[in-house]
Amino acid sequence: MSVGLLFDSTRCIGCGACSAACKEANALPLPIEEHPTAYTWTVVERVDGVNVRRLCFHCAQPTCVSVCPVSALRKTPEGPVVYDAARCIGCRYCIMACPFGVPKYQWDRAIPIVGKCVLCADRVARGLPTACAAVCPTGATLFGERNGLVREARRRIAANPDTYVDHVYGVTEAGGTSVLMLSAVAFERLGMKTDVPRRPLPLLTWQILSKVPSFVGVFGALLFGIHWITKRRDAVRAYEAEHRENAP
Amino acid sequence: MEGSGLRLGSVPGAVLLVAVFAVSRAATEPTPELRLPPDVTYNKAETSPGPVVFSHATHVPLAGNKCVACHPTSFSILQPTSRITHNEMQTGKKCGTCHNGTKASGIQGDCAHCHQLEGGS
Numbered sequence: 523m524s525v526g527l528l529f530d531s532t533r534c535i536g537c538g539a540c541s542a543a544c545k546e547a548n549a550l551p552l553p554i555e556e557h558p559t560a561y562t563w564t565v566v567e568r569v570d571g572v573n574v575r576r577l578c579f580h581c582a583q584p585t586c587v588s589v590c591p592v593s594a595l596r597k598t599p600e601g602p603v604v605y606d607a608a609r610c611i612g613c614r615y616c617i618m619a620c621p622f623g624v625p626k627y628q629w630d631r632a633i634p635i636v637g638k639c640v641l642c643a644d645r646v647a648r649g650l651p652t653a654c655a656a657v658c659p660t661g662a663t664l665f666g667e668r669n670g671l672v673r674e675a676r677r678r679i680a681a682n683p684d685t686y687v688d689h690v691y692g693v694t695e696a697g698g699t700s701v702l703m704l705s706a707v708a709f710e711r712l713g714m715k716t717d718v719p720r721r722p723l724p725l726l727t728w729q730i731l732s733k734v735p736s737f738v739g740v741f742g743a744l745l746f747g748i749h750w751i752t753k754r755r756d757a758v759r760a761y762e763a764e765h766r767e768n769a770p
Numbered sequence: 771m772e773g774s775g776l777r778l779g780s781v782p783g784a785v786l787l788v789a790v791f792a793v794s795r796a797a798t799e800p801t802p803e804l805r806l807p808p809d810v811t812y813n814k815a816e817t818s819p820g821p822v823v824f825s826h827a828t829h830v831p832l833a834g835n836k837c838v839a840c841h842p843t844s845f846s847i848l849q850p851t852s853r854i855t856h857n858e859m860q861t862g863k864k865c866g867t868c869h870n871g872t873k874a875s876g877i878q879g880d881c882a883h884c885h886q887l888e889g890g891s
C-alpha cells in the first residue's frame with residue numbers, strides 16, 4: 523500500500539498548523555520561515571489570494587533518488603522519499619535534479635546536509651498520519667492511501683466542477699507523485715510547475731544508461747574481432763614473406 | 771422584429787439565470803469549517819484556586835485563525851501540555867506569552883478569569 527497526501531487549496535485558511543506540526547515532528551529549529559528551506563520543510567504561501575502548501579511531492583520514481591550517487595535518498599514502498607544524512611556526501615545533485623526544486627541545503631553550516639519533507643516516514647511506519655495532516659483543522663491536508671485520495675480528488679471535482687480546475691496535480695506530473703493538489707485557479711498562477719514531463723524523469727537517463735552494457739559488449743566484441751583479423755593478416759603476411767625468401 | 775422580441779423577452783430570463791447560478795455557486799462552494807481540538811482542562815494544583823479550562827474556540831479567532839501564533843513556540847501542537855505554572859507564565863512562557871497585562875489580561879488579580887472557582891461560576 524502506498525500512502526500520500528491530498529492538499530485542497532480551496533479549504534486551506536493558512537493557519538500554519540501544518541508548518542508548526544512539521545517543525546515538532548521532525549525536530550526542526552524555529553522559526554517557521556516564509557519559504558521552504560533546509561530547516562522549514564513545509565509552509566503555506568499566499569499566492570494570488572490562495573493559500574498553497576509547499577512541500578515535497580514524493581514522486582513515484584524520484585529524480586533525486588535516481589541521481590544520488592551514494593543512495594542517501596530512497597523511495598520507500600509506503601510512499602515517502604526519505605533521506606539518510608549519514609550517507610550524504612553533499613554533492614547536491616538531488617537539488618539540481620528535482621523538477622519541483624524541493625531539496626534544500628544547509629548553506630549556513632560548516633558540515634551541511636540536505637533538508638526536505640520526508641512525509642513523516644517514521645510516523646507513517648507506525649500507522650499514523652503525517653503530522654501536517656494530523657493537525658489540519660479544515661481537512662485541507664488529507665492523509666490516506668494514494669489511490670483513494672485520487673478518487674476523492676476526482677469526486678470533489680465532479681461534485682463542484684465550477685469551483686475546481688479540472689485537474690488533479692500530481693496524478694501524472696513527473697510520472698505521478700504521492701502528494702496531490704486541488705485548486706480553484708490555474709496551477710501556474712499558484713507558482714506551480716505545469717511544464718514538468720508527464721513521464722518519470724529517471725526514464726530520460728535510463729534510456730541511455732540501460733543500453734551502456736550491451737553497447738560495451740557489442741562494441742568490445744567488434745573491436746576484438748577487427749583486432750584479431752588484423753593481427754592474423756599480419757602474421758600470415760610475415761609467414762608468407764619468410765617462406766618466399768626460403769623457397770627459391 | 772423577431773430577433774428584437776426574443777432579446778427583450780430573454781433579458782429577465784438571463785438575469786434570473788445569472789442569479790440562480792450565483793446562488794447555486796455560493797451554495798456548492800465548500801466553506802471550510804474549523805475542526806478545533808476540544809477544550810483542555812488543566813487540573814487544579816494544590817495551591818490553585820481551581821482548574822483552568824482552555825478553549826480553542828475563543829482563542830483561535832482572537833489569534834486571527836493563525837495556529838502559529840501559539841504553536842509550536844509557546845505550546846506543542848502534537849503533545850498537549852499537561853501542566854502550566856504561574857512561574858512559567860511570569861517569565862513570558864506558555865499562557866504568559868500573551869497574558870502579560872499588555873497583549874491580553876495579566877495573570878495577577880482576577881483568579882476567576884481563568885480558574886473555575888469552587889462553589890462559584
